[in-house]
Amino acid sequence: MQNGAIAAQFEELAELLEIQGANPFRVRAYRNAARAILDSTESIAAAADSIAKLREFPGIGEDLAKKIQVLVQTGSIPQLAELREQVPAGVVAMLRVPGLGPKKVFALFQEHGIRSLDELRLAAEQNRIAGIKGFGKKTQDAILKGLEVAESAGRRVYLSEAKQVAEQIAEDLRSVPGVAQLEVAGSCRRRKETCGDLDLLAEASQPDAIMDRLAGHRLVEAIIARGDTKMSVRLFKGLQLDLRVVPAESFGAALQYFTGSKEHNVVLRRRAQDMDLKLNEWGLFRGEQMVAGRTEQEVYAALGLPVFPPEIRENRTEFALAEQGPLPRLVELDDIRGDLHMHTTASDGSASILEMAEAAKSRGREYIAITDHSKRVSMANGLDAPRLLAHWKAIDEAQKSIKGIRILKGIECDILEDATLDLPDDVLEQADWVIAVLHYGLQQPREQIMKRLMCAITNPHVDIIGHPTGRLVDRRKPADIDFDVFLDACAKHRVMVEINANPARLDLDDIHAAAAKKRGIPIVISTDAHGFADMDLMQFGVFQARRAGLTRDDIANTLPVDAFLERLRQAKG
């Protein structure tokens, strides 16, 4: 059983307990455990043979360790099954309606027998909600509006989209008179894979002016709330944006606070408490006296901490890192010298070899690899051996006509469902760079998936495994990979792993990239560009690498081309 599946059960348990009005700290304990399990690079199921081993995970004590054992052995938790009997799934779904929390949902269910989103809509339409104690006309209207949000699945948007929208609105609001500072905060600033909402923070002399501008912004569809310092609006697709306005002396504290994560902030708060201080979005206080708040740097320094890059503010490893000394310098976009995964018109790309090379050069890349699809991907016009050999000749020709960038002859070679490669060894050995990937049969059982990966890793001509899991963020599940075995094999056979920078892939994810680093496996960040514009996606791969805590030394395509090729030769030797 995978960590994600175990965590999901505890998360569901937390929701069900919360609806039933359980002790909030008990609910939190389940949530904390779910998160710790999700964040761990180690397999919980593998540790389930021993209570002591399980208890080493943060937030897992005697009781939860036992529940995990039962879950791994039998596939279910009896308590969860019992709770599901008591509270229908439709009731849990009602939690996704903005404005409805566990207390209101429980009241609707228990006292008025409303058991699903459909029944909730009917009740609201028939004006049956407004009379209920604790509910009124406004709540009823809010429910009708909120149902759309809940049913549009409360979907998170990709970081690429969130970042673009947030930065656009931020830019528009910066021109409002009296706005001294304005920053994007929240999960967007932390560069999470997806954002559930957007957070903007402003220092402004006239809050009303900036709120008026936001209210009239072309991207704003509705106003959810507006107070003296805080305003919430709804954008397209139900996406919410929160704007906070604070004075200059609080800007740093507020930026820190609204960047989060929540878990990171909880640790800071406790640390402040231990120092007889109090931290909130207005500043760091000793009694009534403000100690810090103007800048993030000031706040962290007063707590005896470095300014953590936003990408690692997740209460995973950052506090332990800070204990060990200065924080490592995380990889940056400017460190990237090569882009080793891209397509041309030979398969499903939209530009020629030379056009791609020119575009890469203009973005400061010193080398690229042209890696069109192999024949199995027939929909993408994948290349068979004769076409590939001809394509490589064309690459040699293109190289002659462009200076200042090195073009490597590569291939994105499919690992077929029967655990063989899509091209023969005598072809692959002529390549400068071979990416092996799973495209089809991602739902095969773990055994077969691992057989396929091992076939690629042990092939002497394969340099790297591209987008290893095949997952699409929020859309397609990853292949069932035993990561311990997979990464150990990559390390042993000196095969690199990719962080695919496409915002829909971001594969490997941060957790597994960190696990690869731990084993010393070189990681390559690639755009998988199918046209020029895609080359700008490199930043999203870099964000993912930063979230994994990776430095320049962990990323092979930060090397100059000769050093990179030398490393490749050594790996093959």
Next chain:
DNA sequence: GCCGTTTTCGGCCCGACTGTTTTCAGTCG
């Protein structure tokens, strides 16, 4: 339900906004 070099009991981060309230609970982040 977890956790502990002040503690094995009694804590567990903190504030803004809304609605239905006559002084605050619920929700949200």
